[in-house]
Amino acid sequence: DLSLSFTETFHELLNERLMGAEGTRLDEDFLQMEKLLARTTEFLQPNPAYRAKLSMLSTVSRLRGQGRGSGYPQTEGMLGDAMVRYGQQLGGASEFGGALLQVGGALQEVSRARELLDADVTRGFLDPLQEMERAELKDIRFQLKKVNGRRLDFDYKRRRRERLPAEEVQQAGEKFLSSKELAERSMFLLLHHDLDQIRHLAALIAALLNFHRSSQGILLSLQQDLQTRPKKIRVRSDHSGSISFYHQPTITAAPPPGLNSINAGGASSGGGGGGGGGGGGGPPPDRPCCRALFSFQPSRDGELSFGQGDVIALSRRVDDNWFRGELGGRSGLLPVSYVDVLVPLPSP
Structure with missing residues (x-):
């Protein structure tokens, strides 16, 4: 069935x-x-x-x-x-x-x-x-x-x-x-x-x-x-190294006419003592500059190498991510995120 x-x-x-x-x-x-x-x-x-x-x-x-x-x-x-x-x-x-x-x-x-x-x-x-x-x-x-x-x-x-x-x-x-x-x-x-x-x-x-x-x-x-x-x-860094920071002879580039130079006494890498005598009680730099928070090694041509604590003179801002600056007679691009601006660039 x-x-x-x-x-x-x-x-x-x-x-x-x-x-x-x-x-x-x-x-x-x-x-x-x-x-x-x-x-x-x-x-x-x-x-x-x-x-x-x-x-x-x-x-x-x-x-x-x-x-x-x-x-x-x-x-x-x-x-x-x-x-x-x-x-x-x-x-x-x-x-x-x-x-x-x-x-x-x-x-x-x-x-x-x-x-x-x-x-x-x-x-x-x-x-x-x-x-x-x-x-x-x-x-x-x-x-x-x-x-x-x-x-x-x-x-x-x-x-x-x-x-x-x-x-x-x-x-x-x-x-x-x-x-x-x-x-x-x-x-x-x-x-x-x-x-x-x-x-x-x-x-x-x-x-x-x-x-x-x-x-x-x-x-x-x-x-x-x-x-x-x-x-x-930033607060901790300012309290710990603001005075000795300006003694570092890291910027040797001549400033543009009409602007005071930064750390004028520090022309050579070994002149820490001479730079310290002139920069300890002087006024802060009035030229646009920044301080390096980290060391930076270039990965391509046109970038500027620097070490942590270096003071870098700023020439201009290229874009949101890069400055152009001078350090020790050299110039090039530096990343914005690696530095702390001390004296800002003038408004365009």
Whole structure:
């Protein structure tokens, strides 16, 4: 009987698909719910790459005998680890190294907040939906297959009702209608679980809100600290070396007519004593100049090399990133971010 039923169903399917025979039409509400169910299934499917990653982590955890897999590698955590590592290599004497450590630590905190977000969303939003996928949707898909099979069986017997007993045709029709009503009721109940779905959405939004609040607090604190760092560096540098700084005989270029020279007594690299005698109590230079915060080695022609603490006479500003200046009879380009302007250039 099973073989005969399959043959009849397959024959009816070919008859409809290839010969264009019209089968029993389902009502519009039933067809509309079928479409909605397909959409719901699509929304529940995770990103393929993310699903593969979770599967791989779960497999590794089982092989190692761990209770739960290691966390997904967050982008903020990877960047934070790199900044902390290179900040430690630069050492505590480097202001930039200290800033790297600070930013890296903040990004690691953001990464931990994102891991909490993943856990909260999985527990409050994804797990309930996946449970619905495993239980209710799986059962409905099975019912829909049964509806389609019984419809084909009914249509096959209906077309041959002259050669078949009326009771057999009637029984096939009743089975089809019973399966259709059961599938329709299951889909209707699933699509009208409004309260459950709203609770799941509320859990998702609450998790997102907690993550963004936590991240905002971390990043706002970091931003304030980074904004005060340059001021602290400048104050500390001014208090520690402002007097001896002007004694350094680093500028030998002659000033333009009408402008006072800077450190006129320091013409040679070994004349620290002579430069100190004339510059200790003199007024600050009035020619546009800057002090080097870091040493700089040129990477291309036309750039000016200098060491930390050198005073460089400024000729003009080339753009937002470069000055042109003079030091020790040499001239060239110097990066704006490497120097602290003492006497600014005149406004154009």
